[in-house]
Amino acid sequence: MSYGISAALQAAVFGALSEDAAVASLSGGAVHDALPPGPMPPLYVVLGPERVRDASDKTHDGAVHDFTVTIVSQGAGFGAAKALAAAVSDRLSGADLVLSRGRLVALRFLRARASRRDGGREIELWFRALVDAETP
Template sequence: MSYAATAALQAAVYSALVADAEVSGMADGAIYDALPAGPVPSTYIRLGAERVRDASDKTGSGAVHDFPVTIVTDAAGYHAAKQIAAAISDALIDADLSLTRGSLTALNFLRARARRVADTREIEVWFRARIDTSDA
């Protein structure tokens, strides 16, 4: 097991979301790992958190990465955020992402949660990525 491919996975997910015209357009390009200084957009997408566990077996080493892509909005309702969440799911589920370290063998939807946090609404869409790190 290795945590070695985590940065490569995040970079590939970020690139896929930025390159997806629907996702990027719906979020006005506001896709972040770290929020910019100053005022933040009224709707944005946040990456970065994850949970990783060993998935090594007799055939090689690997890891399972569970990670959320979070949509944050100050809009009055959830409708627009749910549309962005659906577009993110469409862009990532079974995506053929190229990693700079390790090989992605699966990328699937895991779960989602919509909730109010202070004055915002957040939708966390969780994905599970299986990465083969035998050659990493």
């Protein structure tokens, strides 16, 4: 096992979310893998932390990546944030993403946490990706 597939997985997740019509419509195209400088839009998506552990066996090198996608809203209610979170979850849950290195075996939703943050709202979605180091 290595951490080598992490960047390929992140790029595939970012691409999938950036190119999804529902996510783009609800977020106004504000999907980020790192927050840009300056004022932020009222509703956006940002890729977040990940935890990775070995999932290798005798025949394959693999890893389990638990990662977050966070929806941030400056609005007073959760409605818009929850609609965007649902679109993100719909796009990623069970997705068959193509990685530039290795291959995605499975991708599923794990859990979510909705909270108030700095006068706005935040929904943190956790996903689990199982990756194999071998490219098909």
